[in-house]
Amino acid sequence: MNECSTHFFYKKFYIAIRSLAFFVLAAVLFTSCKDKTTEEPTPTTLSKATSEFNADIATRWTDLQLQLIKSTPGYAPPVAARTLGYTSLALYESVVYGMPNYQSLVGQVNGLTSLPKPDLTKEYNWGLAANAALSTLITEMYATTNDANKRAIDSLRRNIESVIRIAIDNQPVTDRSNTFGAEIGKAIWEYSKTDGGHQGWSNNFPTDYKVPVGVGFWEPTSATQKIPLLPYWGKNRTFSSLNMTTNPTAPVSFSFKETSDMFKLAKEVYDVGKALTTEQKAIADFWADGGSTITPPGHHFNIANIVLKKEKVKLDKVAEVYAKVGMAVNDAFISCWRCKYTYNLMRPITYIRQAIDPKWSPLLATPPFPEYSSGHSSGSGAASETLTSIFGDNYAFTDNTHTGKYPDRNFKSFYEYANEATISRLYGGIHYRQGNENGQKNGKEIAKNILKLKFTK
Incomplete structure (x- = not known):
């Protein structure tokens, strides 16, 4: 290979390497600049799966809700259907990150554009999260119920939490899970206010x-x-x-x-x-x-x-x-x-x-x-x-x-x-x-x- 050919070869090689380096750098910058808030958290193995928790964490809340429906003023059939719909959505969203094959319904359910997300680099107890989400939202949804029913809501919340806490005995996990569940309950409550049926129990006629x-x-x-x-x-x-x-x-x-x-x-x-x-x-x-x-x-x-x-x-x-x-x-x-x-x-x-x-x-x-x-x-x-x-x-x-x-x-x-x-x-x-x-x-x-x-x- 003569001197001219050698010079031409190295020049082309240098250009190719420089172009490759540019595309690699651009890819890295693009990835680092993506809006992380629109991405679903990647599940980790730190937390027990939702499938490892007992169903009665949720079914006991439904049993109580059916009693609340019977004795809370203004709970006509459409109002009852609405409340059961929202509390069920809150339950799902509070535990879905512990269900590897399932995903949040944010962006799919009509008008639901965002919800709090857990930090899945940390451990959560999905049973506690579910209990907190349901108790938070049910307290709001049945705000006009009688004092005995309000005591029943608080009693069930404390009872379920105490049973779960005995098994985990980890205060940071307890606090983190309760906080996330309560945030979901509050967010669904705010979302519910915009559907046209907010506090429908107060004005049936x-x-x-x-x-x-x-x-x-x-x-x-x-x-x-x-x-x-x-x-x-x-x-x-x-x-x-x-x-x-x-x-x-x-x-x-x-x-x-x-x-x-x-x-x-x-x-x-x-x-x-x-x-x-x-x-x-x-x-x-x-x-x-x-x-x-x-x-x-x-x-x-x-x-x-x-x-x-x-x-x-x-x-x-x-x-x-x-x-x-x-x-x-x-x-x-x-x-x-x-x-x-x-x-x-x-x-x-x-x-x-x-x-x-x-x-x-x-x-x-x-x-x-x-x-x-x-x-x-x-x-x-x-x-x-x-x-x-x-x-x-x-x-x-x-x-x-x-x-x-x-x-x-x-x-x-x-x-x-x-x-x-x-x-x-x-x-x-x-x-x-x-x-x-x-x-x-x-x-x-x-x-x-x-x-x-x-x-x-």
């Missing part, structure tokens, strides 16, 4: 609402309650953005003509109500879930609890199931209420007394809000679709929600329970078949939208 008047429109069915329940609830933000526009199909055209589909629907309610069997009455009573009960959303949630206890699962599974069921049932009730105040359809008792039999009364007391569609059916559709996606079809279980009051009922699948809850409203005389069946179908679609969220990585 807003006096500024003007009841629409027209042929076939809802009319008060009680001499004392002239304003319908939560008329603005359908405007609330849903957990899935898709559920803001997921609605039941429209009801049939209203008519008093005996040849009309509307008349046939009302006549069915009338005929069934006059010839109820003992079993049909039992079904209607079992699913009534009226005032001073755990409400329909609570009933659906209790079924989830029954299954979780039966399966002897751990805390990670409870967090997943609660989050999916809680958000689905909440969104189902928002969609249902949106539909109710879109169509303002009169109740069967009003239609039948005006067009068929002025002396007729249903088995169950008619709730004070429009008929279409059925909240029971919407909620059971959402819960059954969610539970089936997790535990499979043909899952047999016993619903002991009303043990001591009504006999337990056995079901071969979640869809079977949903179908019974749905038809119960026809037996009770408070819904037409279309409100029941279309409500359940819509509830299932609502649940499918929740299940589209990417819980796993």
Whole structure:
């Protein structure tokens, strides 16, 4: 190789090395300058996995919530569904960093743009975090409950914490875990304030609402309650953005003509109500879930609890199931209420007394809000679709929600329970078949939208 060729070779080699060094330096600078706040923390092995904690850390809080729902003023079904949805989301977010195959729902759930994150270079106890998150949020959500209930909330928090602390005996871990859980609870509380339903328990019957008047429109069915329940609830933000526009199909055209589909629907309610069997009455009573009960959303949630206890699962599974069921049932009730105040359809008792039999009364007391569609059916559709996606079809279980009051009922699948809850409203005389069946179908679609969220990585 001559002198000129040698010089040319070394010059090219130097340029290549310098270019490579430039790209390496640029890559290092780019990596170091990335916004770490948008990245999910990398899990470490310092903390025990969420799957190593007992499920009763969460199920005991649900058991208490069902009692709080029964005895806290203003806890109508939509309000109960909303609270169960938010507390379930808080539970999930407080323990998800101990679930290696799962991820936070920040950026997926409608309007949830950020949440506190743990420092995973340090050890956390996810059981303590869950307990702190739930106690913090439940204290806020049931702020108007009675003093005995407030003492029960504080007592359960202290009891669960004391049991866990005995096992770990590590004050820094305890403090760190409690702080993180409380931060999640507070953040979800602040997030909940922006959905349109904040403190809905305080104004179930807003006096500024003007009841629409027209042929076939809802009319008060009680001499004392002239304003319908939560008329603005359908405007609330849903957990899935898709559920803001997921609605039941429209009801049939209203008519008093005996040849009309509307008349046939009302006549069915009338005929069934006059010839109820003992079993049909039992079904209607079992699913009534009226005032001073755990409400329909609570009933659906209790079924989830029954299954979780039966399966002897751990805390990670409870967090997943609660989050999916809680958000689905909440969104189902928002969609249902949106539909109710879109169509303002009169109740069967009003239609039948005006067009068929002025002396007729249903088995169950008619709730004070429009008929279409059925909240029971919407909620059971959402819960059954969610539970089936997790535990499979043909899952047999016993619903002991009303043990001591009504006999337990056995079901071969979640869809079977949903179908019974749905038809119960026809037996009770408070819904037409279309409100029941279309409500359940819509509830299932609502649940499918929740299940589209990417819980796993």
